[in-house]
Amino acid sequence: MNYDELIKTAIDMTKRSYVPYSHFHVGAALLDKSGKVWTGCNIENAAYGPSNCAERTAVFKAVSEGVREFEAIAVVGGPEGPDGQAQIQDFCPPCGVCRQVLSEFCNRDFKIVLANGKGEQKVFTLAELLPESFSL
Numbered sequence: 001m002n003y004d005e006l007i008k009t010a011i012d013m014t015k016r017s018y019v020p021y022s023h024f025h026v027g028a029a030l031l032d033k034s035g036k037v038w039t040g041c042n043i044e045n046a047a048y049g050p051s052n053c054a055e056r057t058a059v060f061k062a063v064s065e066g067v068r069e070f071e072a073i074a075v076v077g078g079p080e081g082p083d084g085q086a087q088i089q090d091f092c093p094p095c096g097v098c099r100q101v102l103s104e105f106c107n108r109d110f111k112i113v114l115a116n117g118k119g120e121q122k123v124f125t126l127a128e129l130l131p132e133s134f135s136l
Contacts (some may be wrong), residue, residue, distance in 0.1 A: 003113045003121060006074040009037055010115075013054065014076060014086035015043040021048075025086035026077035028054035030062060033069040039060070039061040042077075055098040059105060074110035088117040099130040 006029045021044050021096030030038040040057030052060075055075055062070070077092035091114040094102065102110065108127040117122050128132075 001072070001111075003072065003074055003111075003123070005055075006031055006037065006113060007071065007115045007121070009039060010074040010076045011052075011086075011088065013039045013041045014088070015041075015079055016057060016084070017054070018043045019080065020044060021046070023080035025080060026054040026092060027086075028058045028073055028075050030055075030058040030073045031071045032062060032067050032105050033115060034067075034069075036048065038067070053095060055094050056101050059101055063105060068105060069107050070110060072113055074113040074115065076115050078117070088115070090121055093129065094105070099126070100133070101131055102126055103133045103135050134135050 009029035011025040014025040017025040019025055026042040028040040038058045038061050040054040044051045044052045075092055075094055076088050078086040078088040088123040091115055106126055110126040112124045112129055
């Protein structure tokens with residue numbers, strides 16, 4: 001499968017990040033089984049605990065609308081540049097909390113697509129990024 005459009009959407013979402021503390025922008029684009037794309041960006045809070053990652057924002061938006069079946073997610077991120085936008089350099093894999101949230105709603109063969117600033121892509125299954133996970 002070609003994930004270029006999903007990655008482009010995730011890159012576009014980095015522009016909506018609210019990151020006054022870390023200055024690290026992350027965007028996500030979640031593809032559901034019907035072909036609809038749900039988007040998310042990271043949203044920080046001064047108390048840190050209430051902050052939310054881009055991946056979870058996308059998942060929670062979809063789940064809150066009744067969607068429970070997903071194919072793939074693209075995740076990109078990078079530090080803020082002088083122009084205030086993400087400077088995507090390296091791959092930006094989901095944190096442990098996001099991996100656990102994905103495991104709640106996605107199959108073990110769900111695809112996690114990462115892209116860097118050189119145009120390279122890495123595709124992992126959820127099982128590869130979260131082996132021996134626990135769920136219902």
